[in-house]
Amino acid sequence: MDTPYNRRIPMTEPAEGITDIVARERKRLFGFIRRRVADPGDAEDILQDVFHEFVRACSLPEPIEQAGAWLVRVAQNRIVDRFRKRREEQLPEFDEDDDGIYLDQQLPSPDGGPEAAYARSMLLAALSAALDELPANERDVFIAHELEGTSFNELSASGGVNVNTLLGWKRRAVLHLRARLQPLYDELDW
Numbered sequence: 001m002d003t004p005y006n007r008r009i010p011m012t013e014p015a016e017g018i019t020d021i022v023a024r025e026r027k028r029l030f031g032f033i034r035r036r037v038a039d040p041g042d043a044e045d046i047l048q049d050v051f052h053e054f055v056r057a058c059s060l061p062e063p064i065e066q067a068g069a070w071l072v073r074v075a076q077n078r079i080v081d082r083f084r085k086r087r088e089e090q091l092p093e094f095d096e097d098d099d100g101i102y103l104d105q106q107l108p109s110p111d112g113g114p115e116a117a118y119a120r121s122m123l124l125a126a127l128s129a130a131l132d133e134l135p136a137n138e139r140d141v142f143i144a145h146e147l148e149g150t151s152f153n154e155l156s157a158s159g160g161v162n163v164n165t166l167l168g169w170k171r172r173a174v175l176h177l178r179a180r181l182q183p184l185y186d187e188l189d190w
Contacts, residue, residue, distance in 0.1 A: 018058050021067050022051055029071050036079050038113030046078045080187075083108070083115045123184065130180040134173055141166050142173040 030047050037043040053074055057064055064070050107123055108116035131139050144150040145166075152170075156163045 018055060022054070025068060025071055026051075028068075029075060032072060033075050033079065036114045036118065037082070038115075042082060046075060046082060049078050050074045079115055083119055123181075126181055126184050127177070130177050131173075133180065134176060138169045138173040138176070141169045142177070145170055 026047070029050065030043065033043045033046050033050075034040065037046060050071055054064075054067075054071060057070075108120045110117055110120060112120075131142065134142070141155065144155055145152065152163045152166050155161070155166050159166075
C-alpha cells in the first residue's frame, strides 16, 4: 500500500504530490514541534524551515523514501539547532580566576521551555552515569565543589585532606567527565 510515509518521491514528481504531503503532514508535524518548542512563533518558523528543506530535497536525484519520518527527523534537527543558537546567545560570562564554575549555571535552564528541559535532562542523566564511574573520592570532591559550591578550603578543613590532593582528585574527575561526555557535547554543542 502506498502511503505518504513510505512513498518514494522522485525528483520528477509533479508539485501536487509535494503539496499533498505538506497538507497531510502540516498539522501532525506542527504538533510534534510545538510539544518541544515553547514559543508558537519559533515553532512556526521551524515548521516553515522543515517544509522549505523538504521542497528542496524533493528536487534532488536521491529520492525520499519515507516522507513522514524524514520530516520528523529534520524537525528534530531544527529544534536542536534552535536550542544551540539560543544556548550560544545566553552563555554567561565567567571569570576563570573564580574558585569554580558551578555546573548548574552552565546547564540549560529548567524554565527555558520544553527543548531546554529535554536537553537538561539528557545532560544530567549522562553526567550522573559518568559520575557513577568515578572513584568515590574524585566523585565526592567534584559533587561538593561543582554542585554544592563548597570551596576547596572548606573541603580540606572538614575532611582533613590537603587542598592540592583535592585539586588533583577534581582534575581527574573533570578529565574523565570531559572524555565520557564528549559525544553528547558534540551533539548539543554544549
